[in-house]
Each structure stands twice: as C-alpha cells, then as structure tokens.
Amino acid sequence: MSKTHVKFKLNGAAAEGMCEPRTLLVHFIRENLSITGTHIGCETTHCGACTVDLNGKSVKSCTLLAVQAQGADVVTIEGMANADGTLGALQEGFRQMHGLQCGYCTPGMIVRAHRLLKENPKPTDEEIRFGIAGNLCRCTGYQNIVKAIQHAAAKLRGEEYLEAAE
Amino acid sequence: MIPGTFEYHRPKSVAEAAKLLRKSKDGRVLAGGHSLLPMMKLRMTEPSALIDLGAIAALRGIKKTGTKLVIGAMTTQHELLASALVAKNLPILHETAILIADPQVRYVGTIGGNVANGDPGNDMPAVMMALDATYKIAGPTKARVVKARAFYKGSYETALKAGEIVTAIEIPVPGKHGFAYEKLKRKVGDYATAAAAVLITLKAGKIAACAIALTNLAPTPLLAEAAAAALVGRAPDDAAISAAVAAARKIMDPANDTRGTPAYRKSVGGIYVERAIKRAIARAAG
Numbered sequence: 292m293s294k295t296h297v298k299f300k301l302n303g304a305a306a307e308g309m310c311e312p313r314t315l316l317v318h319f320i321r322e323n324l325s326i327t328g329t330h331i332g333c334e335t336t337h338c339g340a341c342t343v344d345l346n347g348k349s350v351k352s353c354t355l356l357a358v359q360a361q362g363a364d365v366v367t368i369e370g371m372a373n374a375d376g377t378l379g380a381l382q383e384g385f386r387q388m389h390g391l392q393c394g395y396c397t398p399g400m401i402v403r404a405h406r407l408l409k410e411n412p413k414p415t416d417e418e419i420r421f422g423i424a425g426n427l428c429r430c431t432g433y434q435n436i437v438k439a440i441q442h443a444a445a446k447l448r449g450e451e452y453l454e455a456a457e
Numbered sequence: 458m459i460p461g462t463f464e465y466h467r468p469k470s471v472a473e474a475a476k477l478l479r480k481s482k483d484g485r486v487l488a489g490g491h492s493l494l495p496m497m498k499l500r501m502t503e504p505s506a507l508i509d510l511g512a513i514a515a516l517r518g519i520k521k522t523g524t525k526l527v528i529g530a531m532t533t534q535h536e537l538l539a540s541a542l543v544a545k546n547l548p549i550l551h552e553t554a555i556l557i558a559d560p561q562v563r564y565v566g567t568i569g570g571n572v573a574n575g576d577p578g579n580d581m582p583a584v585m586m587a588l589d590a591t592y593k594i595a596g597p598t599k600a601r602v603v604k605a606r607a608f609y610k611g612s613y614e615t616a617l618k619a620g621e622i623v624t625a626i627e628i629p630v631p632g633k634h635g636f637a638y639e640k641l642k643r644k645v646g647d648y649a650t651a652a653a654a655v656l657i658t659l660k661a662g663k664i665a666a667c668a669i670a671l672t673n674l675a676p677t678p679l680l681a682e683a684a685a686a687a688l689v690g691r692a693p694d695d696a697a698i699s700a701a702v703a704a705a706r707k708i709m710d711p712a713n714d715t716r717g718t719p720a721y722r723k724s725v726g727g728i729y730v731e732r733a734i735k736r737a738i739a740r741a742a743g
Contacts, residue, residue: 311462312463312464312465313459313460313462313463314459315459318459334458334498336491336495337646339559339561342561348535349561349564350564350565351562354490354494354495354565355490355565356465356490356494358465358467358509359490359509403561421560424559424645424646425558425559425560425561425562425645425646
C-alpha cells in the first residue's frame with residue numbers, strides 16, 4: 292500500500308512524515324514523529340489516555356487516522372508546559388494536588404482538561420467529572436484529579452485555589 | 458490494533474464522494490469514524506476504500522427553513538449541543554446527544570453517522586422516528602428522501618442502497634410539546650441497555666398527540682405506535698400510562714447480550730418508557 296505524506300502543526304511546530312492511510316494518529320505521533328508523551332491505553336476508544344487536542348477539540352488519537360489530521364493544529368502533553376519550560380497550570384495542579392499515582396492516564400487527562408478549561412474557565416466539580424468522563428484512571432478514584440483541575444482553573448483565573456471542605 | 462489496508466480519499470463535494478463510492482468495489486464513507494474504525498480494527502468490516510466526508514463543507518451546519526430544521530449529516534454531536542437553534546426548536550436532540558458516548562467522541566461523532574450506521578444501539582434513530590424526520594440521500598444517479606420511520610430494516614441493515622450517502626436530516630419542528638429521552642446504560646460511554654424517546658402534546662387536559670420510539674430493544678429502533686395510541690385522547694393518568702407501557706413491552710425483542718437477558722431488558726425497557734412518558738407529560742404541562 293502506497294504511503295501518504297502527512298503534514299500538520301504539532302505543538303506549534305511543523306511536523307511531517309510518510310504513512311499508510313491505515314496508520315492511526317497516535318502511532319504516527321509516537322512512532323513516526325517520536326513524540327511519545329501521548330499514551331496508548333486501551334486502543335479501543337474507551338480510556339482516553341491517547342487524547343490529543345486537534346483543531347480545538349479533544350479527540351482520541353487511537354480512533355483517528357493520521358491522514359485525517361492533514362493540515363490540522365495538534366497539541367499533545369508536550370505542548371502543555373509554559374514557553375520557558377516550567378510546568379503549565381494543569382501540570383502544576385496535578386503535581387500539587389497529587390492528581391496521579393501511576394501517571395499512565397495523565398497525558399490524556401491533562402490534554403482533555405486543557406480544552407475543558409478553555410470552554411469553561413470556572414467549572415463546578417460536577418462539570419469537571421462530566422467533562423473528563425471519557426478519561427479513565429484506575430489509581431486515584433478521581434478525587435485528586437478533580438482537585439488538580441480546580442487548582443489549575445483557579446491559577447488560570449488568577450485566583451488562589453481554596454480546597455473545598457470534605 | 459490497526460485496520461487492514463484501504464485506499465483513502467478526501468473529496469470536497471458530495472458529487473465527488475458519490476463518484477468515488479461508486480467506483481470503489483466495497484468502499485465505505487467515513488464520517489466521525491468512531492463506529493467504523495473500531496469495527497475495521499477488529500476486521501468485522503474490511504472496506505477496500507474509505508471516502509472521508511470530513512472536507513465537504515456542504516454537509517455541515519444547522520439551519521431552519523420554514524417549519525423544518527435541516528441538519529447536515531456531518532454535524533457533530535458537540536455542534537448539536539452547542540446549537541441555540543436546536544435548544545430552542547428540538548430540545549430532545551440535546552437531551553439525547555448529551556447521553557451519547559463521552560466528550561471526546563461527541564467532538565467527532567456525527568448525527569449522519571449515528572442515524573445511517575444501522576446499529577440498534579445508536580440513540581438518534583429512535584428519536585428521529587419519534588420526530589418523523591426525513592433523511593436526504595445522495596446517490597450514484599439521483600437524490601432521494603427516505604422517512605426515518607421507513608429506514609431501518611434490521612441490525613446494520615437500512616434502506617440505503619450501494620453507493621448512497623445520507624447528506625442531511627430534515628425534522629419538522631413540533632409546536633409546544635413535552636419531550637424526554639430516557640436511557641439506561643451501564644456506564645458512561647456505553648450503548649443503551651434500553652432507552653425510550655417520547656413526545657407529547659396536551660390539549661384541554663388530555664393527550665392530543667404522542668409519539669414513542671425505542672432504542673436497542675429490538676434489531677432495529679422501534680416506533681411504538683400502539684403505545685402512543687393508548688395515550689392519545691386520554692387524560693395523562695396512571696391507567697393510560699400503564700396501558701402504553703404494556704403496549705410498548707409487547708413489541709420489544711431485545712438481544713441476549715452482555716447488557717442483559719431479553720426478560721431483563723424488556724422489564725427495564727418498560728420502566729424507561731414509563732419514566733419518559735411521565736417526564737414528557739410534566740414538560741408538556743409546564
């Protein structure tokens with residue numbers, strides 16, 4: 292099967308490579324472009340570990356073909372840090388609030404939360420839970436993930452994060 | 458898991474897509490791909506070509522023309538949820554779309570794919586039957602329309618013929634009405650164990666019009682005509698609702714699968730019909 296030239300913007304920089312039409316976007320990013328922060332979890336559209344931001348939408352990159360991303364603007368976990376290399380608000384939130392244990396789901400969680408906070412800068416805990424319903428975590432029980440996202444939301448709003456009493 | 462090999466096309470117009478589809482031996486159109494690509498990974502389907510409809514601008518968008526809402530087939534569930542036009546005219550579509558899959562899938566999954574796929578687990582087909590929607594279809598020779606109520610022939614079998622593509626959905630906007638889509642699922646992202654769509658109009662304390670349709674309770678979505686007839690002309694009381702639920706249960710023929718036995722699914726199916734009727738009545742009265 293002949294290969295196609297795929298070209299898109301990845302974390303602000305031009306990225307390109309040759310792949311078969313059947314190559315999944317997550318494989319293209321990880322194997323052709325060697326940008327391995329995006330994880331492959333279930334590979335069946337369930338777990339959300341492979342979530343990337345594509346043209347302003349959170350998508351599961353195991354269920355898109357690389358050729359479908361032709362010309363798109365793609366952001367992965369590598370694009371979540373600040374320009375100076377320090378941790379972005381979500382990364383800092385996950386660190387401060389212990390939003391991860393094994394960390395496998397974290398790239399997908401953070402990239403998804405990034406879009407969620409763009410669309411809803413001041414979410415309730417319930418809106419966060421609904422918004423990350425496509426991302427599975429088997430360690431944390433989600434409590435600290437919700438707090439981590441609230442921590443980041445507060446920081447992005449220029450406010451101090453006040454943990455709600457339990 | 459990676460799908461088998463196929464040729465990939467990304468046409469710019471419906472005419473070009475139809476031409477590519479006709480030329481391919483067993484090609485498939487690619488909409489959101491969140492049903493098709495998983496099936497291809499499992500080799501449950503192995504099309505020789507994928508004709509990606511993603512670049513056809515004419516297949517997107519929601520507009521109101523006269524008394525109808527016309528929704529382009531490539532409109533995503535996320536776009537439906539963001540649409541003020543849908544919220545105002547057809548709120549049942551919001552109530553349904555929010556129950557489909559998860560946020561990531563709703564950004565990509567399309568209404569055209571949902572209605573044309575023919576999977577009895579898809580949610581929109583029953584809603585479209587309840588609303589008496591019409592599907593606009595482009596074909597190798599000429600365009601045609603098919604009513605949602607005449608579209609579903611069996612599990613993954615629809616009225617679509619080889620080379621045809623659903624391009625838009627036309628829905629008559631109902632007047633003041635109550636609505637509900639009630640769905641039982643095991644977890645976020647799951648297909649329905651059972652679900653029911655209900656639309657009700659009240660007049661002078663009686664049910665003047667009613668439509669009821671069922672999801673995943675038979676090899677196809679079902680229009681529960683006898684159940685609706687059991688309500689029309691009657692006061693919205695428990696006796697009328699019980700008669701409607703019994704009539705709905707009678708036509709259910711659910712699969713025996715991981716979501717439950719047929720007996721269980723008929724049991725909960727009836728409960729979800731009852732809940733949907735009650736909520737639709739409350740909204741119609743409000």
